[in-house]
Amino acid sequence: MTAYPIDLIRAAFPALLQSRTAYLDNPAGTLVPEQVIAAVAQTMATASSNLGGRFAASQRADAIWRAAHEAAAEFVNAASWQEMVIGPNMTTLAFQMAQVISQTLSPGDEIIVTRMDHEGNISPWLAMAEARGLVVKWLPFNRESWRIEPEDLSALLSPRTKFLALNYASNMTGSVNDVAALTALARAAGALVWIDAVQLAPHRLPDVQAIGCDFLACSSYKFFGPHLGxxxxxxxxxxxxxxxxxxxxxxxxPDRFCTGTPQTELLAGLTATIDYLAWAGEATGHAGTRRERMAGAYNAFDAYEAGLTRRLIGGLTALPGVKLMGIANPNLFAHRVPTISFTHESVSTHRFAEALAAEDINVWSGHNYALEPARHLGLSEEEGVVRIGIAHYNREDEIERTLAVIERLVS
Structure with a gap:
């Protein structure tokens, strides 16, 4: 196996060359490699025109728009680039499509939302339900497995179930659901299935063909790209x-769901993001098509991140008063992404975040828009959790620095 080229990977990210900051705030947004920055700047300089013109700059913009949709289709394994709708962010797209989907539903129809999701995959559907007189059912996650279990979904399905909004990976606990099995249950009952893959996409390559869902949404700024949904x-x-x-x-x-002038420079950045992932596949010893190289990169990311996750979780659980919110067993790491959240019996989550920030370590505290998971776990909505998110460019010494600060606070 090719050794993981952490120094080569880190050299691709300008932010990592300019400071000693430990960027462990990745669930909220990842860093961007140089080639993405260059693609955005180049497009702003040479293709800032609107689409559909007969002159060169507009034609360049047309080509960038098409290339981005093709790259996005390759990323999720879509059958066609026309299946891709690109907008400002996942939440905006969800609110927009809620208006669309609501027109196919009738009062009394049932929708299912989960206790595991980010508000971006709850609030749009609650608004849809209120506007159309729909019945909302809440799907819990299991407090022992930290996942949504098929039997809990089956108990909620009925002939009136028309829509399921499902979380792929939690932005609080890091748990990864068996979305293929859950999707199969819901679609067999006649429901449409919307998958929020925002937190999965930085760590594993989505495959809509394997899942069998109806919709899948993610945000490129969560997987090393520009601010797009x-x-x-x-x-x-x-x-x-x-x-x-x-x-x-x-x-x-996708034009019938696209509103306004597209963000052409960010679309160029999206294509460059997909190319970065393919480059990372090559750097970790993989070849083949662009998607095959991406898949290789993600396999390498996953193995590398698992080592950092093992050290972080092991270090946290050894400290007095720390309570981990998520899967801690290394044998079950396939069921989680490296988003690690915890609370402490006496130290405020915000105190941890402040102390870490003072040492140039970026983490988040609070509910982080995982409002329902916080409620389901009986957490204070104001306090929430300390959330540490690992990405494939983080290093072991950053984990050690983080654990050292936390240990000082709880000792």
């Missing part, structure tokens, strides 16, 4: 749903 939907479904557009826009897909 990415939505995949089944082509036949997207064509059948009511459009959400201005009158003179195309009725084809």
């Amino acid at each position: 990415i939505l995949w939907g089944r082509e036949a479904l997207l064509r059948s749903l009511p459009p959400h557009r201005v009158r003179c826009a195309s009725d084809d897909i």
